[in-house]
Amino acid sequence: MLENLVAWVLNNYVGEYLENLNTDQLSIALLQGQVELENVPLKKSALRKFDIPLKVKSGLLGKLTLSVPLTRLRSEPWVIKMSDLLVLLEPSTSVRYDVENVEIYEQAKKEQQLEDLEKYHKV
Numbered sequence: 001m002l003e004n005l006v007a008w009v010l011n012n013y014v015g016e017y018l019e020n021l022n023t024d025q026l027s028i029a030l031l032q033g034q035v036e037l038e039n040v041p042l043k044k045s046a047l048r049k050f051d052i053p054l055k056v057k058s059g060l061l062g063k064l065t066l067s068v069p070l071t072r073l074r075s076e077p078w079v080i081k082m083s084d085l086l087v088l089l090e091p092s093t094s095v096r097y098d099v100e101n102v103e104i105y106e107q108a109k110k111e112q113q114l115e116d117l118e119k120y121h122k123v
Contacts, residue, residue, distance in 0.1 A: 006035050006066065008120065009078060012113055017046040018061060035066040042087060049105050051098055059087040 015021050019041040042059030062084025069076035 002068075005073075005120075006068065008116070010035075010037075010064075010066065010080075012116065013080060014064065014082075016049075017043060018064075019043045033068040033070045035068065037064040038062065040064065047089075049102065051101060053092050054089045055092040057088045057090045059085070061085050 010021060018037075021037075021040065040061045042056055042061065044056050046056050046059065047054060061082055063082070065081045065083075067079040067081070069078065
């Protein structure tokens with residue numbers, strides 16, 4: 001059950017940026033409350049929502065660590081740490097930055113997260 005919750009948290013908070021994020025990659029040391037992923041590629045679309053004139057040509061996240069407070073899952077913060085991020089960017093001429101689009105995207109993402117949380121707590 002905890003593995004599913006960890007996978008859900010990672011997919012909701014960093015899944016839109018990381019390629020092939022799945023539970024098979026999880027190295028879970030449940031007794032210590034640590035989850036680690038290593039050498040996860042970045043999605044080519046990782047920067048698309050920001051509408052900046054750059055796009056990811058290639059990228060790799062060296063290490064992602066999720067600290068899970070096992071004794072207080074709902075009252076203590078879960079901490080995601082990332083290190084060794086390597087990104088190769090290239091110019092993109094097809095992107096125009098639009099603050100309104102970013103705000104709409106962020107609002108939709110928050111609403112989706114709330115819906116997901118409500119579904120999770122009803123189960």
